[in-house]
Amino acid sequence: MKVQLSRLNNAFHFVASGEDGVSMHFDANPEIGGEGLGVRPMQALLMSIGGCSAIDMIMILKKQKQEITDFKIDIDGQREKGKEPALWENAHVVYKLEGTIDEEKAKRACALSMEKYCSVSKTLEKAGASITWEVWVNGNKIN
DSSP states (O other): OOOOOOSSSSSSSSSEEEESSSSEEOOOOGGTTTOSSBHEEEHHHHHHHHHHEEEHHHHHHHTOOOEEEHHHHEEEEESSSSSSOOOEEEEEEEEEEEEEEEEEHHHHHHHHHHIOOHHHHHHHHHHOOOOEEEEEEEEEEOO
16 A cells, blocks of 8 residues: 655645545644644544444444445544643544444454454554443434
């Protein structure tokens, strides 16, 4: 896998592109001169937990013939205080699914993703982050 990062201005705005041509914009925190023109790299890690795990869950639930009509993920993370680099200490992932979905299947799909398949969450855990999760189906918390 290869990616390329190119600077777009005289501050911290970059575009990253993958081999397939798909791109993502990055920028720094405004406190250090960023201009809000892209996601911050550490935000991208939290977003990537959601993206990786969502793909896992959709694949698992589709195989189980579950009908997903809406899927959202909220992620709240905390970084180490007073350290450089400030790594992710923890993240809490909240899955919100709507549709004709068996609650136990949704819970199991999430567990499989977070405990076995999601490379991003496993990478952050190896770096010392604690990652917790909960699943909601049609407005009901199931774990």
